[in-house]
Amino acid sequence: MKPTLLALSLTALLLPAVSHGAENAPVTSQHYAQVLAGSWRAPANSARDVYRHPQQTLQFFGLRPQQTLIEITPGGGWYSEILAPLLKQKGHYIAALQAPASGEYFKKAADSLRQKFAADPEHYAQARFVEFDPKAPVLGQPGSADAVLTFRNVHNWVMADTAPSMFQAFFKVLKPGGVLGVVDHRAKDGASLEDIKHSGYLTTAYVVQLATDAGFVLDGQSEINANPKDTKDYPEGVWTLPPSFKLGEQDKARYLAIGESDRMTLRFIKPAK
Numbered sequence: 001m002k003p004t005l006l007a008l009s010l011t012a013l014l015l016p017a018v019s020h021g022a023e024n025a026p027v028t029s030q031h032y033a034q035v036l037a038g039s040w041r042a043p044a045n046s047a048r049d050v051y052r053h054p055q056q057t058l059q060f061f062g063l064r065p066q067q068t069l070i071e072i073t074p075g076g077g078w079y080s081e082i083l084a085p086l087l088k089q090k091g092h093y094i095a096a097l098q099a100p101a102s103g104e105y106f107k108k109a110a111d112s113l114r115q116k117f118a119a120d121p122e123h124y125a126q127a128r129f130v131e132f133d134p135k136a137p138v139l140g141q142p143g144s145a146d147a148v149l150t151f152r153n154v155h156n157w158v159m160a161d162t163a164p165s166m167f168q169a170f171f172k173v174l175k176p177g178g179v180l181g182v183v184d185h186r187a188k189d190g191a192s193l194e195d196i197k198h199s200g201y202l203t204t205a206y207v208v209q210l211a212t213d214a215g216f217v218l219d220g221q222s223e224i225n226a227n228p229k230d231t232k233d234y235p236e237g238v239w240t241l242p243p244s245f246k247l248g249e250q251d252k253a254r255y256l257a258i259g260e261s262d263r264m265t266l267r268f269i270k271p272a273k
Contacts, residue, residue, distance in 0.1 A: 024064060024066075025064070025065075026059065026062065026063065026064050026065075027058070027059075027063050027064065027065050027086055029055075031065070031086065032055045032058075032086075035082055035085045035086055036049065036054065036055065036082065038081070038085065038123075040081065040085075040120055040122075040123050041081045041082075042081070045076075045078050045081060048078065048243065048260070050259075051225075051227075051242075051259055051260035052078075052151075052225065052260070053224050053225060054079070054082050056222075056224045057181075057183065057222075057224055057225065057265060058082070058083075058086075060181075060220065060222045060224060060265060060267060061147065061149060061179055061181035061267055062147075062179055062267070063083075063086065063147070064091070064146075065086060065087060065089065065090045065091055066090040066091045067087065067091045067092075067146040067147050068091060068092040068094070068144065068145050068146050068147075069083060069087060069091065069092065069093055069094065069145065069146060069147045069148075069149065070094045070095075070096050070130070070139055070140065070145050070147070070148045070149070070173065071083060071093070071094070071095055071096065071148075071149050071150070071151075072096045072139075072148065072149070072150040072153055072166070072170075073096065073097065073098055073109075073150070073153050073156075074095045074096075074097075074113060075109060075113075076109075076112065076113070076116075077095075077113050077116050077117075078151075079149070079151055080093070080095060080113065080116075080117075080124075080127070081123075083149075084117075084123060084124050084126070084127045085123045087126075088123065088124075088125075088126040088127075092126070092128065093126070093127045093128070094127070094128045094129070094130055094140070094145075095113060095117075095127060095128070095129050095130075096129075096130050096131075096132055096139050097109070097110040097113065097129055097130070097131050097132070098110070098131070098132065098134055099131045099132060099133050100131075101133075102133070102134065110129075110131070113129075114129065132169070134157065134160065134162040134165070134166065135162060135165060136165065137162075137165055137166055137169035138169065138172075138173075139169050139170070139172075139173040140173045141173070142172050142173065143172075143173070143174070143175045143176070144173060144175070145173045145174050145175065145178060146174075146175060146178050146179070147174075147178060147179045147180075147181065148170045148173065148174055148178070148179070148180050148181070149180075149181040149182075150170075150180075150181070150182055150183070150184075151183045151184075152183060152184055152185065152263075153184070154166075154182060154184045154202060154207055154210070155184055155185060155196065155200045155201070155202050155238075158193075158196055158197060158202065158206075159197045159200075163210050164210065164213065164214070167210045167211055167213070167214035167216070168214045170214065170216075171214045171215045171216060171270055174270045175270070176270055176271065176272045176273070177269065177270065177271075177272050178269070178270045179219075179267060179268070179269060179270075180211065180216055180267070180268040180269075180270070181265075181266070181267055181268075182207060182211070182264070182265075182266045182267075182268070183225055183263050183264070183265050183266075184202050184207065184263060184264055185200050185201045185202060185238045185261040185262070185263055185264075186201060186202065186203075186204060186226075186261070186262050186263055186264040187199065187201035187202055187203045187232060188201075188203075188232060189203060189204075189205070190203070191203050193206075198237060199232065199234075199237035199238060200237045200238035200239060201232050201237070201238055201261070202264075204221070204264045204266070207264065207266060208266065211266070211268045215270065215271070216268035216269065216270060217268065217269050217271055218266065218267075218268055219267045219268060219269040220266070220267040221264070221265070221266055221267075222265040222266075222267075223265070224265050225262075225263035225264075225265050226262055226263065227258070227259055227260065227261060227262040227263070228262070229257075229258045229259060229262075230258055230259075230261050230262035231258075232261075232262065234255075235247065238261050240255055241255050241258060241259070241260060241261055242255060242256055242259065242260055243260070
């Protein structure tokens with residue numbers, strides 16, 4: 001069964017009037033196909049498309065080739081391999097990296113992504129970086145970005161007690177009418193904060209609260225990245241499932257059959273006023 005799309009659109013009420021000409025057209029299906037089939041993508045990353053539905057997800061977030069887009073903590077660059085080439089001609093891709101002073105893990109992640117980009121200027125020469133302190137994050141000049149996207153990061157900020165400051169930073173850097181796109185592991189309704197911090201699964205209501213407390217309005221919800229096989233009750237939380245396989249070879253075939261986690265996909269808007 002193909003993923004379904006459920007959207008509650010308030011966009012017409014929240015966005016300023018814009019032109020719908022060719023200069024504002026979304027990324028074409030042909031362009032998506034070219035990038036998703038790109039030889040620069042790591043084979044292990046391409047293999048995850050079946051779980052992460054990148055084209056449908058970015059279409060839901062309204063990606064346009066001329067946007068200034070900030071991806072928050074891209075990790076190994078799974079989405080960077082897609083977003084930077086899609087935006088390199090007309091737009092601006094910015095990778096927001098947690099400052100190396102935050103710890104060795106973040107330093108290694110930042111160094112690895114910088115090396116990845118430097119090794120392939122054909123696809124990443126136009127990409128830029130911004131470093132931020134998660135306790136007092138600044139992602140750029142206020143009102144300078146059209147979109148901020150974050151994939152499977154919110155649970156980390158919740159565990160580190162930095163989530164409110166991160167969402168406030170998203171709101172500040174976005175233009176009025178700008179889009180915040182969030183994908184993260186979805187908990188069962190009613191899960192406690194303690195459950196969230198232990199399992200890595202977040203309730204949709206909690207993420208919506210973080211965003212609306214920062215000033216955003218929920219504009220759409222999608223089931224693109226849903227996985228009904230995910231029972232969300234594993235010994236090592238969400239990290240039991242692929243691609244982490246925290247239990248190693250123990251019951252690996254079972255977890256591989258489940259696939260990656262059940263995920264919420266949420267689109268928020270910074271109101272025009």
